[in-house]
Amino acid sequence: xxxxxxxxxxxxxxxxxxxxxxxxxxxxxxxxxxxxxxxxxxxxxxxxxxxxxxxxxxxxxxxxxxxxxxxxxxxxxxxxxxxxxxxxxxxxxxxxxxxxxxxxxxxxxxxxxxxxxxxxxxxxxxxxxxxxxxxxxxxxxxxxxxxxxxxxxxxxxxxxxxxxxxxxxxxxxxxxxxxxxxxxxxxxxxxxxxxxxxxxxxxxxxxxxxxxxxxxxxxxxxxxxxxxxxxxxxxxxxxxxxxxxxxxxxxxxxxxxxxxxxxxxxxxxxxxxxxxxxxxxxxxxxxxxxxxxxxxxxxxxxxxxxxxxxxxxxxxxxxxxxxxxxxxxxxxxxxxxxxxxxxxxxxxxxxxxxxxxxxxxxxxxxxxxxxxxxxxxxxxxxxxxxxxxxxxxxxx
Amino acid sequence: xxxxxxxxxxxxxxxxxxxxxxxxxxxxxxxxxxxxxxxxxxxxxxxxxxxxxxxxxxxxxxxxxxxxxxxxxxxxxxxxxxxxxxxxxxxxxxxxxxxxxxxxxxxxxxxxxxxxxxxxxxxxxxxxxx
Numbered sequence: 262x263x264x265x266x267x268x269x270x271x272x273x274x275x276x277x278x279x280x281x282x283x284x285x286x287x288x289x290x291x292x293x294x295x296x297x298x299x300x301x302x303x304x305x306x307x308x309x310x311x312x313x314x315x316x317x318x319x320x321x322x323x324x325x326x327x328x329x330x331x332x333x334x335x336x337x338x339x340x341x342x343x344x345x346x347x348x349x350x351x352x353x354x355x356x357x358x359x360x361x362x363x364x365x366x367x368x369x370x371x372x373x374x375x376x377x378x379x380x381x382x383x384x385x386x387x388x389x390x391x392x393x394x395x396x397x398x399x400x401x402x403x404x405x406x407x408x409x410x411x412x413x414x415x416x417x418x419x420x421x422x423x424x425x426x427x428x429x430x431x432x433x434x435x436x437x438x439x440x441x442x443x444x445x446x447x448x449x450x451x452x453x454x455x456x457x458x459x460x461x462x463x464x465x466x467x468x469x470x471x472x473x474x475x476x477x478x479x480x481x482x483x484x485x486x487x488x489x490x491x492x493x494x495x496x497x498x499x500x501x502x503x504x505x506x507x508x509x510x511x512x513x514x515x516x517x518x519x520x521x522x523x524x525x526x527x528x529x530x531x532x533x534x535x536x537x538x539x540x541x542x543x544x545x546x547x548x549x550x551x552x553x554x555x556x557x558x559x560x561x562x563x564x565x566x567x568x569x570x571x572x573x574x575x576x577x578x579x580x581x582x583x584x585x586x587x588x589x590x591x592x593x594x595x596x597x598x599x600x601x602x603x604x605x606x607x608x609x610x611x612x613x614x615x616x617x618x619x620x621x622x623x624x625x626x627x628x629x630x631x632x633x634x635x636x637x638x639x640x641x642x643x644x645x646x647x648x649x650x651x652x653x654x655x656x657x
Numbered sequence: 658x659x660x661x662x663x664x665x666x667x668x669x670x671x672x673x674x675x676x677x678x679x680x681x682x683x684x685x686x687x688x689x690x691x692x693x694x695x696x697x698x699x700x701x702x703x704x705x706x707x708x709x710x711x712x713x714x715x716x717x718x719x720x721x722x723x724x725x726x727x728x729x730x731x732x733x734x735x736x737x738x739x740x741x742x743x744x745x746x747x748x749x750x751x752x753x754x755x756x757x758x759x760x761x762x763x764x765x766x767x768x769x770x771x772x773x774x775x776x777x778x779x780x781x782x783x784x785x786x787x
Contacts, residue, residue, distance in 0.1 A: 279699035283692040336674040340681045343671055344688050354663055361660070397668045404668075410660040419663070582672045 322573030417494020440472025456524035463531030467495035544603035
């Protein structure tokens with residue numbers, strides 16, 4: 262299990278750590294070993310049977326899903342994945358429950374420390390959209406916005422500690438591999454881009470927001486989210502790491518920032534959490550707040566249009582079984598269309614597949630800035646050994 | 658707002674994959690149990706390592722250790738008790754079968770059971786036909 266490095270980490274007993282270790286190991290087994298086993302079963306049994314019956318190969322993810330659904334291996338893979346997902350949160354809740362009073366004190370101390378450089382702006386009576394308030398995404402009870410006391414930040418801690426168990430090391434020692442890989446990549450690839458202001462949409466606990474500050478120390482970095490407990494936690498977490506980030510409670514569909522005020526508008530693993538109607542509004546807002554010459558960049562799961570039928574099915578699994586109702590609908594959209602509809606010039610569309618800097622090391626990652634890998638790979642966007650991060654966007 | 662305990666159940670429930678969701682549930686219990694077995698192993702390993710550091714144990718001493726015959730006998734009896742209790746639920750069924758007499762009072766129960774079995778068989782054929 263990955264131990265968080267900052268001051269908000271929870272004190273855990275030996276047994277609690279062991280349970281977390283077990284769940285991390287179980288997840289690695291399911292997502293590496295069982296996942297590759299399922300692919301072999303598909304190739305050897307499921308696909309040939311489909312071909313015999315239909316005289317063709319499955320054309321997309323849903324057809325693969327339908328063909329494999331009755332297979333025992335799929336059932337074991339799936340039920341074990343759900344079990345492991347549930348156990349991620351269940352392994353964190355007992356130590357978190359015990360540490361809540363202390364966590365709150367620590368956070369208050371960090372937020373109020375004299376050298377606190379970042380800020381936190383919450384909105385009283387803020388209306389959390391139903392696509393967040395009504396569901397438990399990733400089977401995380403309480404979701405990002407659930408509050409259990411005044412000035413609560415338990416949901417932020419649950420997410421941070423849960424992510425440490427969940428990612429079995431693939432999201433970096435500080436859970437910021439996405440931010441580090443991408444912000445660093447952009448700096449290498451576009452040395453002339455010298456952003457003064459950077460915005461991270463749907464930043465949750467700010468784990469990938471801080472990376473922009475690391476790679477662009479001169480820039481003013483802002484993160485927005487709708488969930489107050491995550492933002493409170495994000496603020497304290499950034500202070501604990503001595504990163505100057507400004508957090509705001511805001512809905513990305515209706516940003517409270519002036520036109521043309523940011524040089525970079527970023528998001529990671531965010532668009533697939535919101536319905537299509539909201540995605541369009543978010544893209545419009547990103548366009549609006551971006552300065553001419555600025556860059557919009559969304560790190561996401563790769564779109565179905567650029568994946569093989571099997572890989573599409575594999576990623577769609579989350580939509581059907583991990584409380585991710587908007588995940589497949591988003592991945593069915595074409596990212597280039599999304600950018601164009603928001604007003605971006607199609608000629609200024611960009612997309613990258615960036616090797617995880619933590620997994621591949623600096624050398625491979627640096628090389629990718631000159632020659633990025635293809636999207637169509639079973640490593641793109643998939644939490645597995647050798648992960649590659651996908652992102653798309655456009656210049657304004 | 659006073660402090661409330663955190664919610665632990667998932668809104669919307671969880672998905673099931675086997676024809677009978679009981680299989681998914683039992684598998685979940687098995688994995689949770691496996692996690693506790695692992696937890697014990699880590700704890701034991703920690704205890705052993707502490708003892709080795711303090712000089713109370715030599716490295717590898719436990720692996721070379723043999724129980725005295727009387728301890729072995731005690732352990733063996735405890736192991737049997739443990740296994741019996743693990744399968745208690747099956748023993749209950751046997752106890753009940755042995756207690757029941759083939760007296761007239763048992764007849765309706767038997768009829769009921771054969772009726773239940775029949776309907777189960779019918780269901781199975783119906784499923785096959787699908």
